[in-house]
Amino acid sequence: MPTIRVEGPVLTVEKKRELARRLTEVAVDVYAIEHILVLIRENPPENVAVNGVLIADRHREGKA
Amino acid sequence: MPTIRVEGPVLTVEKKRELARRLTEVAVDVYAIEHILVLIRENPPENVAVNGVLIADRHREGKA
Amino acid sequence: MPTIRVEGPVLTVEKKRELARRLTEVAVDVYAIEHILVLIRENPPENVAVNGVLIADRHREGKA
Amino acid sequence: MPTIRVEGPVLTVEKKRELARRLTEVAVDVYAIEHILVLIRENPPENVAVNGVLIADRHREGKA
């Protein structure tokens, strides 16, 4: 059973529903396997850093 | 040090205690290594999807 | 930067290219973020088990 | 579907079969869920370090 783990910022339930449905469609097509598991992780911005700077701090400085 | 990561629905502390103890016993046996790390992850039902449908939505429809 | 980790059976490079492109399209849409990282893991069938039986053994018995 | 990811040194197929079967039994008991996915990862000793020293180097020095 292929599994897909997505990590990113917080999502609404509606967005999670769309994300899971559409990622699964892609995986079913490419693997030609029906059973797909999707796990969504929502990381708070103080727990992620790009190039050494926490996302929480980048936002503070007005950078995305 | 072998590590075991388990992801599933929310558990009581008593269940986590049992899960960690018993998974460790199995790993000690199979690897013949004493030091085992177990990490438990509890995923909310709106963050997991099987076959494209969120667990949260499946429950709503009366399916497990 | 949202990241997507996909784990499943071995794929051709052409399939990986399609998988990465299409998963990224979905993530860009849902997160409204351009930068997406995709990691593909290919697990040999003796390293994955569903319901306690290795995929390698299920294949041997003619089950998918 | 609870998933279990085990990482450790290289195993024979027979050991993987036992590991998957027994870890699944524990998870079925604790979660009271039948469907369990087990993924086994085998890490070469130069890709794992305990307390800053690669396992490959510890072996060289006669320490396990």
Add this chain to the structure above:
Amino acid sequence: MPTIRVEGPVLTVEKKRELARRLTEVAVDVYAIEHILVLIRENPPENVAVNGVLIADRHREGKA
């Protein structure tokens, strides 16, 4: 883009900032790649077990 995932006990934002900055510096040096992603995970002590005993229970017994 190399990614670093760190899992451990809860940290202050100041500690996360230092951790992300310093881990990134090391990775930039070793990989000679500028773009580094760091993800920090904070595990509650009842979700981690060493040698079969939850950290939460070890603390209770006065062991670290």
Add this chain to the structure above:
Amino acid sequence: MPTIRVEGPVLTVEKKRELARRLTEVAVDVYAIEHILVLIRENPPENVAVNGVLIADRHREGKA
């Protein structure tokens, strides 16, 4: 025991030794915990995509 998982391109053993030693030093400092586990993953360039394009394909086009 804090764990650090690093994923990136292939490294020499010498580079892995340095990476593990230096990442561990940082983690020991920040967590004030001695025992640190480092796991290194080396991803082939056809298994990683940035912004929907496999690293393997980007290299072909002369982009890093």
